[in-house]
Every structure is written in C-alpha cells, then in structure tokens.
Amino acid sequence: MDIQLALDRVTIEDALAIVKETEEYIDLIEVGTSLIKEYGIESVRKIKNAYPHKRVVADIKTIDNAEYEFNLCFDAGADIATVMGVSSIETIKKCLQITNKKQKIVMVDLLNTTENKRNQLFSLSNPNVIFCDHLSKDEQEISGKRNTFSHLDNVWSIRYAVAGGITTDSVDQLVDKKLEIAIIGSAITNSSKPEKTAKRFKELLKGL
Numbered sequence: 664m665d666i667q668l669a670l671d672r673v674t675i676e677d678a679l680a681i682v683k684e685t686e687e688y689i690d691l692i693e694v695g696t697s698l699i700k701e702y703g704i705e706s707v708r709k710i711k712n713a714y715p716h717k718r719v720v721a722d723i724k725t726i727d728n729a730e731y732e733f734n735l736c737f738d739a740g741a742d743i744a745t746v747m748g749v750s751s752i753e754t755i756k757k758c759l760q761i762t763n764k765k766q767k768i769v770m771v772d773l774l775n776t777t778e779n780k781r782n783q784l785f786s787l788s789n790p791n792v793i794f795c796d797h798l799s800k801d802e803q804e805i806s807g808k809r810n811t812f813s814h815l816d817n818v819w820s821i822r823y824a825v826a827g828g829i830t831t832d833s834v835d836q837l838v839d840k841k842l843e844i845a846i847i848g849s850a851i852t853n854s855s856k857p858e859k860t861a862k863r864f865k866e867l868l869k870g871l
C-alpha cells in the first residue's frame with residue numbers, strides 16, 4: 664500500500680522540510696487544503712518543482728467550478744486533484760473530463776456521502792479515478808470519532824484510498840482491505856521525529 668503524506672496546517676517551508684526528512688518512505692505528497700487556502704496554488708507549484716519525481720496531490724476539495732479549479736491544479740503541476748463526492752454529478756463529470764483529457768488522476772473524497780451517492784459515484788469508476796474514504800478533522804477532534812473503514816469491504820474492484828486520523832496503532836485495521844493508498848497527515852507532520860514515524864508506517868504497510 665502506498666503512503667500519501669498529507670501536509671496541512673504548516674508553512675510551505677515547513678512542508679518542504681518534512682518531505683525532505685520523509686521522502687524515502689512516502690509515495691505521494693499531498694498539498695493539503697489548508698496550504699492551498701493559505702498560500703494559494705503556488706504551494707502546489709513549489710512542492711511539485713521541488714519533488715518532480717513524486718506524485719503530487721492537490722487537495723483542493725472542489726465542490727463547484729470544476730473546470731477552473733482542476734485546470735489550476737494540473738497546470739501548477741499536480742498529478743492528482745480532489746473533488747468532493749457530495750458535489751453535483753455535473754461537477755464530478757467535468758472533473759473526470761478534464762482529468763481524462765490531461766491524463767491525470769481525480770481523487771473523489773467520499774466525506775459525508777450517502778450510500779446512494781457512493782453507488783452513483785462508483786458507477787463512474789475508471790482507471791483515472793481513486794475514491795477516498797475520509798473521516799473529517801472536525802469529527803475526529805470535536806466528536807472523537809475514529810474511522811472504522813467498515814464500508815470498504817465491498818469495493819474490491821475500484822481504486823481506493825483512506826484518510827483521517829490514521830496512526831501507527833490503527834493501520835492494522837487496513838489489513839485485507841485491498842487499498843491502494845493510506846493518506847497520513849498529522850501522525851507524521853506532528854511527530855517529533857517525522858522520519859522515524861514515516862519509516863515505521865512504511866514497515867507496517869509493506870506488503871498490504
């Protein structure tokens with residue numbers, strides 16, 4: 664399983680320093696929504712320029728204005744851009760259209776989607792789409808919720824990632840889920856030893 668390092672609530676300089684330390688153990692770099700909101704699309708450009716050999720995810724969380732936002736991300740060098748699954752089907756289809764045209768990847772964030780909407784989204788699955796099971800920061804921090812990854816059991820045939828509060832103690836729940844990507848943020852970025860923590864995740868996820 665690949666590791667996507669989510670960079671949130673840090674400066675671009677700190678983000679670059681964390682990637683430098685952890686580079687050997689991570690597969691994708693996520694320019695978090697907070698970085699894009701605070702520093703703009705330049706955050707994506709700077710991180711891709713510094714790590715051209717890594718897949719860079721722009722976590723723009725598009726919910727409307729798909730063409731403009733997806734072109735912005737891809738033109739800045741992102742390999743993957745995110746759209747919220749709760750968006751209208753017009754928005755999702757436009758993201759897919761731009762992604763296919765530019766031969767990039769779209770990650771559909773399933774936060775707050777209903778089962779009906781998820782089934783509708785899964786029917787659009789193609790090799791350029793990765794779905795992301797996501798437990799929000801606010802649900803984690805305010806309500807103390809933990810992701811149980813329970814509805815992942817029926818999704819063998821599609822590309823799948825998980826995000827939200829994953830720690831070295833919770834990765835064992837990902838065994839046998841046939842996931843492509845574990846998105847890990849604060850467990851690494853808030854660690855006093857990011858390199859050691861990223862290395863531990865790599866060891867734990869190897870072979871999964």
Ligand SMILES: O=C(CO)[C@H](O)[C@H](O)COP(=O)(O)O
Pocket residue numbers: 669670671693695696722798799800826827828829846847848849850
């Ligand atoms: O999309 C995000 C926040 O909206 C984060 O990328 C995701 O939640 C991973 O970060 P963490 O491991 O700290 O929860």
